[in-house]
Amino acid sequence: MSQPRSSAEIGALYQEMILDHYRRPRNKGTLENADASVEMKNPLCGDEIGLQVAFEGDCVCDLKFSGRGCSISQASASMMTQLVKGKSSGQIDAIRKQFRDLMLGDSSAADDPEMRSLRALSGVARFPARVKCALLAWNALASAMAERPSQGTPS
Amino acid sequence: MKLRRDSELSPDLKLRADFPLLVNNPGLHYLDSAATSQKPKAVLDALRDFYETANANPHRGAYALSVRATELYHQSRLRIAQFLGVRDSDSLIFTRGTTEGLNLVAGSWGMANVASGDEIVVTAMDHHANFVPWQVLAMRKGAKFRVCELTPDGKIDLDFLNGLLNKRTKVVAFSHVSNALGTINPIPEIARMVREKSDAILVCDGAQSAPHFPVSFDSLGVDFYAFSGHKMLGPMGIGGLIGNREMLEEMPPYQTGGDMIEFVHDDRTTWNVLPLKFEAGTPNAANAVGLAAAVEYLDRIGMDRVRSHERALMSAAQERLSAIEGLHIYGPPASERSGVLSFTLGDVHPHDLATILDGEGVCIRAGHHCAQPLMRRLDVPATARASFYVYNDESDIDALVAGILKAREIFGYAPV
Numbered sequence: 103m104s105q106p107r108s109s110a111e112i113g114a115l116y117q118e119m120i121l122d123h124y125r126r127p128r129n130k131g132t133l134e135n136a137d138a139s140v141e142m143k144n145p146l147c148g149d150e151i152g153l154q155v156a157f158e159g160d161c162v163c164d165l166k167f168s169g170r171g172c173s174i175s176q177a178s179a180s181m182m183t184q185l186v187k188g189k190s191s192g193q194i195d196a197i198r199k200q201f202r203d204l205m206l207g208d209s210s211a212a213d214d215p216e217m218r219s220l221r222a223l224s225g226v227a228r229f230p231a232r233v234k235c236a237l238l239a240w241n242a243l244a245s246a247m248a249e250r251p252s253q254g255t256p257s
Numbered sequence: 258m259k260l261r262r263d264s265e266l267s268p269d270l271k272l273r274a275d276f277p278l279l280v281n282n283p284g285l286h287y288l289d290s291a292a293t294s295q296k297p298k299a300v301l302d303a304l305r306d307f308y309e310t311a312n313a314n315p316h317r318g319a320y321a322l323s324v325r326a327t328e329l330y331h332q333s334r335l336r337i338a339q340f341l342g343v344r345d346s347d348s349l350i351f352t353r354g355t356t357e358g359l360n361l362v363a364g365s366w367g368m369a370n371v372a373s374g375d376e377i378v379v380t381a382m383d384h385h386a387n388f389v390p391w392q393v394l395a396m397r398k399g400a401k402f403r404v405c406e407l408t409p410d411g412k413i414d415l416d417f418l419n420g421l422l423n424k425r426t427k428v429v430a431f432s433h434v435s436n437a438l439g440t441i442n443p444i445p446e447i448a449r450m451v452r453e454k455s456d457a458i459l460v461c462d463g464a465q466s467a468p469h470f471p472v473s474f475d476s477l478g479v480d481f482y483a484f485s486g487h488k489m490l491g492p493m494g495i496g497g498l499i500g501n502r503e504m505l506e507e508m509p510p511y512q513t514g515g516d517m518i519e520f521v522h523d524d525r526t527t528w529n530v531l532p533l534k535f536e537a538g539t540p541n542a543a544n545a546v547g548l549a550a551a552v553e554y555l556d557r558i559g560m561d562r563v564r565s566h567e568r569a570l571m572s573a574a575q576e577r578l579s580a581i582e583g584l585h586i587y588g589p590p591a592s593e594r595s596g597v598l599s600f601t602l603g604d605v606h607p608h609d610l611a612t613i614l615d616g617e618g619v620c621i622r623a624g625h626h627c628a629q630p631l632m633r634r635l636d637v638p639a640t641a642r643a644s645f646y647v648y649n650d651e652s653d654i655d656a657l658v659a660g661i662l663k664a665r666e667i668f669g670y671a672p673v
Contacts, residue, residue, distance in 0.1 A: 112616040116609070116667050125604075147608050148625050148638045170638050172606035173668075229612060 114225035115232075116173070124173035129183035133166040138249035141169075142242040144234055149175040153242040157250045160190045165246075167239060174223070174232050179239035181219045191247055198240050205233045268569040270558065272648045277301065279648055284618040286656040291436050291465060291597050291644035292622055293487045296551075300490055303550035307543045315542050316516060316533075330542040333549035334532070340552035341484070342473025343499050347531040350498045350505075351545055355464040356386040358483030358498030359430070361535060362460050363390035365508045366481075367428065373399035375427040378457070380405040380413050381634050382435040385627040387462040391430050400427070407634060411438040411588040415446060422454035429457045433466035433482075437626035437642065438588030439571075439597030441466070448478035458504070464488055468646070469567060469595050471560040474499045486544065490647075491551035495544035498535075505531055512537040555647075563647055567596035570645045574598055574654045581661055583670050587635060596645035599626075602661060605668045607641040613667060614660035621657070 136154035143150050149171030156164040165187060167179045186194050197216050204211035204220070205227055212221045226236045273279050275297040279287065287295060313323040315330045338346035352358045367390075371377065377391045381404050395402035405418045413431065422429070429451045434441050444461065451457055459479040466472055468489035474482050481504075485496040510517055510528055514537040519527040528534045555563060568591075575591040575598065578584055583603035588594055602610055607623035614621055622642045625632045632638065643657055 109616060112613055112667070115612065121668060146624065148629075148632070149608075150638070172608040174609070232608070232612060235608065 111225065111228050115229060117222045117225070119219065119222040120173055120177040123177035123180040127167075127176055127180040129166050129180065129187075130168065131166045132168060133164060136166075137251060138246040140242045140246045140249070142238055142245070144171070144175070144238050147172065147235070149235055149238055151175065151179055151239050151242050153179075153239065153246050155243070155246045155250070160192075162186050162189060162191075162194065162247075165243075167242075171238070172232075172235050174226055175235040175238050178223060178236045179242075181222070182239045182243065185218060185220065186243065191250070194243070194247065198244060201240060202237065205236055268566050268573070268650055270562070270566045270647050271650065272297075272558075273650070275299070275554075276648050282618075286617075286619040286649075286653040288643040288645065288649065288653060288657060289620045289622050290468075290488070290646035290649075291642065293493065294468065294490050294646055295648060296492070297490055297554050299554050300492065300547050300550045304492060304543055304547045307546045311546075312543070315540050326542055329546050330540055333542075333545040336549040337497065337545075337552055338499075340556060341467060341482075341497075341499065342471075342475050342477075344475055345502055348500050348502045348505055350500070350532045350535040351541060352483070352496050352498050353494055353541075354485040354487065354496035355462060355483045356485075358481075358496060359387050359460065359462060360390045361498055361511045362458075362481050362483075362500070363394045365511045365535075366458065366504060367391070367394040368397075369507075369509055371395075371398045371400050371427050374401070374425060376401040376403055376421075376423070376425045377428045377430070378403045378405055378418070378421050378426055379430045380418075380432070381407050382411065382413070382438060382440065382628065382631050383430065383432050384436050384462060384464070385629070386464075387430050387432060387460070388630060391428060401425075404630065405431075407631075410590075411435070411440050411635075412593075413440075413442055413447070415443075415450065418447065419450055419454070422451060422457070424455060426451075426455040426457040428460060429455075430460040430462070432462040432464075433472075434469070434595045434597075435588070435628075435631075436465050436597070437628040437631055437640070438599050439465075439594035439644075440589050441593060441595055444478055458501075465595060465597070468555075470564040480504060486548040486551065489548075489551055490554060491548035492544040495541050495548050502531070505535070510537070511535055514538050516540060558647060566647060567645050568592070570649055570651070570654065571596055571598065573651060574643065574645070574657070577654060577658050578661070581658070581665070583665070584661065587640060598643045598645075599640045600642075601637060601640055602664060603668070603670050605664055607639040609668070610641045610661070610664050613664040614657070617656055617660040617663060619653075619656050619660045 133154040137157045138155045141152045150169040152168040200211045200214045207227050276295045311325045313326040315327040338349045460481045461479040463482045463484040467484040480501045482499045487493040517537040571591045587599040611623035
């Protein structure tokens with residue numbers, strides 16, 4: 103059997119920044135005139151994310167999220183909205199892939215300067231049962247990106 | 258016997274040494290027995306012994322080994338029937354577990370007897386396994402699907418139930434004990450009400466009762482009772498459905514194939530007698546033997562003692578957890594509850610709580626407990642659930658409390 107988690111691992115998981123985003127989520131609410139609206143659930147644990155995105159050309163010009171769930175899912179959504187606002191679909195795709203790699207245990211992904219606040223979620227990789235919580239908002243974003251008007255061929 | 262108050266009971270069973278997984282993990286505090294129980298060595302030995310000395314396909318071979326396997330399978334059924342107070346052991350059908358047993362009743366009795374305009378009643382505390390099969394049946398048949406509401410403290414609202422019943426009610430399905438809240442439902446009152454106002458069959462989900470207190474099917478007053486072996490110290494993948502003999506005789510088969518047939522003609526097939534009529538395919542003989550060993554183990558302890566041990570643990574846990582600021586316990590008072598404690602802590606999400614408790618070696622369940630209709634009514638997305646069994650003791654409660662305090666330390670405290 104896997105050993106119980108160490109206090110250090112728990113501490114690395116629940117960093118101050120995560121609790122801050124959990125208690126004071128950024129960009130939470132609903133967006134007037136959204137171009138894409140996506141709802142995603144994690145049926146296993148009941149985490150829910152609603153994501154509304156407005157595009158300007160190839161860029162995400164604004165987005166808001168709603169929903170409820172654990173600190174990891176909500177903090178991840180909050181950080182994501184801050185990070186992707188104003189970015190092009192190509193840039194967002196690259197960050198999303200890096201973040202996915204980070205969650206799946208590739209710690210070198212954290213070296214990417216674009217990752218910024220997302221590094222606070224690095225500790226999640228040590229908790230396989232929680233990885234899907236961290237990825238929920240990003241999966242919702244991928245789905246919203248696919249809905250954007252005049253969508254070009256994905257790179 | 259003098260009736261003692263719960264707070265005077267002491268959790269006196271010391272059985273951890275009988276459970277190899279717990280022995281191998283001394284720091285582990287397993288508080289998720291409502292999901293699945295750990296297995297005593299006696300059960301693991303019985304499984305191994307079957308495969309090492311008696312393994313053959315029951316009911317098939319003419320050779321002595323197959324006869325031995327058949328005999329052990331049969332003996333196991335008798336032993337389990339005895340444990341659950343079933344005189345007619347042919348009315349105990351082995352299934353994969355409670356879910357399959359409930360699906361069997363819905364798929365066989367339900368498909369044959371429920372018609373458009375009929376009504377099916379379930380309760381808001383039912384596990385999805387006793388909710389969805391009936392919902393699907395109602396949709397297929399054009400029957401009305403009605404959900405009985407609960408009282409604020411998490412019991413079946415009997416007045417509400419009474420109002421739902423009428424001559425069109427064909428099925429009343431409910432759980433003996435709620436897996437999410439631990440509520441022990443009053444079967445005699447429910448049965449009396451249902452019999453008086455309708456001709457409905459009573460289908461009882463026994464997944465959380467058979468493991469925890471004495472159950473005697475013959476005097477229970479329901480028509481069907483389903484249970485799972487793995488929640489009562491037995492192996493995964495075996496359980497049973499006990500049914501009213503006459504109904505079982507009349508019901509069409511649930512699955513077809515080997516073991517359940519009598520004669521196969523080119524144009525038709527006739528069915529085997531009970532219980533084999535409902536046991537298509539090679540029987541799960543090894544696990545039946547394992548489950549028989551589990552009930553043997555439980556009987557040696559005594560189910561009254563199992564219950565009083567759990568009540569003592571529950572009473573102690575309730576007292577200590579309610580003293581934690583911001584901790585909210587769901588469901589009826591401890592004395593009306595089985596060994597299940599469902600709670601939340603301020604705005605700390607149950608999954609975060611479970612992760613932090615895992616760090617302390619404490620295994621609890623966090624989530625909707627396959628009871629989403631109930632979670633909606635409690636207006637929470639999830640709860641944390643600690644559940645107790647024979648191998649737990651006060652040190653498990655100590656660890657649980659320490660873990661909850663640790664979660665408060667990490668998260669701080671913010672009331673919801």
